Amino acid sequence: MKNQEINISNKISNNIGSKKLVVLGGGESGVGTAILGKQKGYEVFVSDKGEIAEKYKEVLLHNNIDFEEKQHSETRILKADVVMKSPGIPDNVALVVKLRENNIPVISEMEFTQQFTNATIIGITGSNGKTTTTLLTHHILKNAGLDIGIAGNIGDSFALQVANENRKNYVLEISSFQLDGIEKFNSHIAILTNITPDHLDRYDYDFNKYIASKFRITKNQKETDYFIYDADDEAINNWLKKNKTKAKLVPFSLKKELSFGAYLKDETIIININKENIHMPLSTLSIKGKHNTKNAMAATMAAQLLKVRKETIKESLASFEGAEHRLEKVAKIKDVEYINDSKATNVNATFYALECMDKQTVWIVGGVDKGNDYTDLLPLVREKVKAIVCLGLDNDKIKNTFSNVVDIIVETAGAEEAVKVSEKLSERGDAVLLSPACASFDLFENYEDRGRQFKKAVRNL
Incomplete structure (x- = not known):
């Protein structure tokens, strides 16, 4: 501010x-x-x-x-x-x-602010991946020379930026809570990264209410607007079968070839949404993991729709550094990798993190449970996790879910203690992963505070 x-x-x-x-x-x-x-x-x-x-x-x-x-x-x-x-x-x-x-x-702030700007809006929402996709989209568009701001859940507020500089374009990371407060707000390009159960405590523990909230991002779109979405996502596909949006649908997929949209073939992203097809080997992307492949697809298609040259897109994807607190490599100490994924405040985000782990992992998990169901994590935990370090005030659900698949579960009451315990439980070649799958408000101000305390504790080892 x-x-x-x-x-x-x-x-x-x-x-x-x-x-x-x-x-x-x-x-x-x-x-x-x-x-x-x-x-x-x-x-x-x-x-x-x-x-x-x-x-x-x-x-x-x-x-x-x-x-x-x-x-x-x-x-x-x-x-x-x-x-x-x-x-x-x-x-x-x-x-x-x-x-x-x-x-x-x-x-909401989005609704109030848009009436005072004629900027082109790229609005990005989703249960996971929205911060990375927002940062990546901004990175590409800025490198392309567009007059572009970034706001929403990132940086200075959208309203303050419109008051101070009113740029021609804005990339906005928009939460479901912000979408709940819109009536006329519209994004020329809307991106829905995925929908998995999250914040259900705010939606009467009704997943359908949460899904409806996310789809408010396309509520006011016109035929001249674009809706970019994950065509592999069951909740998204089910909604689109039963409901209509006026926007042009622009899908991306890791599982199927698409005649229009983005898909993966032979470890290469193929994008086919205008006359100029783009082919990008996964090896050229700076961010790794299946979820980041999808984030890259969404950001790339948004840039293409705004007429950014494919050379600029490819260079930007190679140089992007990723979001803080999202699978952020903190340090390697005694051949143990410490990774800060504090932004993983729900089960699906932690699923992505564990999926990326290629080492035996000491997993730091816990916080304020938002109605989590951890059962989807069981196969990954069984395969990759050697010990669990609980970081929260109420860990019963975590202990009950994983006590049969992980022998060592330790409870801690702060980032410093969690890191010290993790150091003792880890061996050369292991990873220590903070990926809480929960909100942070029991012990920390927010997920950033949790991530910063974790990083400080690691650097003090």
Whole structure:
């Protein structure tokens, strides 16, 4: 978040009048939305039930934006014309229910912001792979010379960027929670990487509700827009059989040859979506693993649809460094590889990580369970995992699932302890993998904090 004062009077482009914008949540998306809202002529009030971080408080004070923390002044909030809700606030909290009962629109940052930009949007969602695909798409488009921003769940908020620079193109990583708050928002190119059970605690433990949330990314697409999706994904295919989207379908697959789209043949990615076919041997990709092959397919097709030259695409795929906290190689100590996959906050992400392991692995797992079913991991754990180190406050489900296939299961209460125990359990030639399959909020601020603490502990060995 840049601590800079916005010249409000010079930048008001829409005559909003003095509509009241209430922003629930004083984090990255909330403060960015507040700045953009004030710039566009709204009367803005930020309300956070918790404590607002000092860096965000400074920005609000610097821009003379009214705010409160550690409470919600309900009477004032219910006078709003529109409310932007932070994605971390569930839809079923009493205040949000009351706002909707009073017919006050409760929208996401994406919905609020798009009305103030004419940029081409590449919107990316999915249970797994969306961060890597977003970073990779941005990397290719930036190398191609496009005026491109990256936002959503990455970096500065979308709203703040539109307030400050308003680029011609944006790649947005969009969560299901953000999609739940859209009505008119649209991506010219929408990418759905996959759908596997995740965040079910926010969707009444109903997988179909979560699937419907993900497909909101194509809700407002037109015939001139594109929907890139994983044609191997059962949940996606089932939805497409029963529902329609106006967008042109652009599939990718590792399992079948496609007459239109991207597929894998003889260890080579083949992309056939316009007159210029692309052939890329897997050996030329900087990121490895089946899931990353799919991420590369999706990003490449998005770039092709925006008329990027295939030489630029190939060079970008070879030079891309990958996402922090996603199968990130931290160090090799006494011939043991330490890998930070803290971003694996669900079972499917951990499945990908274990699938990539080509060494006997000490697996650090655990945290806040979001309704996980670990049974899909059993074959991989049986084959590759020599010991499990639990990193969470409630490890019963992990112990019950894996005690019959792994002899050694140890419970720890912090990153430093988990790393020290893992060092003792590992031998030369092994790997230590932090891939928690769970959220991090029991012991850490977020998955980044968990990953950073893990890396610090490894480097202190």
